[in-house]
Amino acid sequence: MFATGCALYSDVSIAPLSLSPAGIDRGSDLQSMIRKYDYLRAIELTSSDLLVVPEQYTTSQFNRLAPGIAKVVGNQNAYRSFPAGTITAAGVVTPYTSSPDVIGALVVSEDSRDYLSYAFPGLDVGHIHQRIDRDIFHLDLASRRKQIAVMPRKRPQDYRQVLGMLTSRGVLDGWTIAELSGMTEAEVGSALRESVLFISLNRAEGFGLPPAEAMASGCYIIGFHGMAGRVCDRAARKEIMRHNEKRDQHRFNLN
Numbered sequence: 001m002f003a004t005g006c007a008l009y010s011d012v013s014i015a016p017l018s019l020s021p022a023g024i025d026r027g028s029d030l031q032s033m034i035r036k037y038d039y040l041r042a043i044e045l046t047s048s049d050l051l052v053v054p055e056q057y058t059t060s061q062f063n064r065l066a067p068g069i070a071k072v073v074g075n076q077n078a079y080r081s082f083p084a085g086t087i088t089a090a091g092v093v094t095p096y097t098s099s100p101d102v103i104g105a106l107v108v109s110e111d112s113r114d115y116l117s118y119a120f121p122g123l124d125v126g127h128i129h130q131r132i133d134r135d136i137f138h139l140d141l142a143s144r145r146k147q148i149a150v151m152p153r154k155r156p157q158d159y160r161q162v163l164g165m166l167t168s169r170g171v172l173d174g175w176t177i178a179e180l181s182g183m184t185e186a187e188v189g190s191a192l193r194e195s196v197l198f199i200s201l202n203r204a205e206g207f208g209l210p211p212a213e214a215m216a217s218g219c220y221i222i223g224f225h226g227m228a229g230r231v232c233d234r235a236a237r238k239e240i241m242r243h244n245e246k247r248d249q250h251r252f253n254l255n
Contacts, residue, residue: 045069052106055080055095062099071095072126073105077206078112079227081119096120108207111228130207132216136189139218147176149195149219151210154203158224162199180210192217202226 045051045066053062055075062071073095075081086094095102097120104124107113116125152159166172178191192198198214200223208226215221 053095055105057095059086059093059095059098062095062102067101069101070103071099071101073102075105075107075112075116075206077204078107078115078119079204079206081116094120096123109228111230112206130209130212132209132213133185133189134216136186137192137213137216138189139216140193141218143190143193144196144218145176145194146174147178147191147195148172148197148199149178149180149192149214150199151180151201153181153201155201155224159199159201189213189217192219195219197222199223200226200229202229205229 047068049069051066051069051071052074053065053071055073055077057065065071081094081096082092086092091097096105096116104126105116106126106128107116108128108130110127113125113127116123150159163177178195180188180191183191192214195214195217196219198211198219198221200208200211200214200221202208202211202224203226205226205228208229211221211223211226211229
């Protein structure tokens, strides 16, 4: 059996529910997380099971959750490895160092693998390759227009400065800014297919999926690499750029 846990609200007590995996909603809202955690509490784990738990769980939560069951940290962002309270006079207290059931970690980028391997020598770190849904994120020349897509949530001040400078210079005349916020995945994909450029405002990311999805949708990427974006398969990047240059039927200039 292979089970996954929820990142937050593990201290919420609710009446047991009868749930199946298909009935658990995807999302980060409170009710969705409670349902996921309640499902995890309701299932029966055995010594042959392996439990994958998100990195947001604290060390004490790791140790309270299914004691004696082997666990792997599902780490989607290595830059969250040392939150407040993990550094003590006696050393660091993390699931990797202070949870006897933790046998390794799974990460989503080479950058995170290098980070955890350096921070925790001897830790068994596996790398899961991200998948992009090509049914949603793909090139559609008929939809393209003079549009710039951006997710401003991570760096709102930087975004405001860039937008202000470009607006002041008058180079955005005739262009549309598509702010990707509060959208479904399908809506984001549609906006990216319509866009020529994507402004990446990634900060410290485990992978940084939005720029990759934007590239898959035919956008040129400008902005911040978000740490994990420093590691890029050069052959894949070269192929993406070759494909983008070949498919461009119009010239879009920002001076």
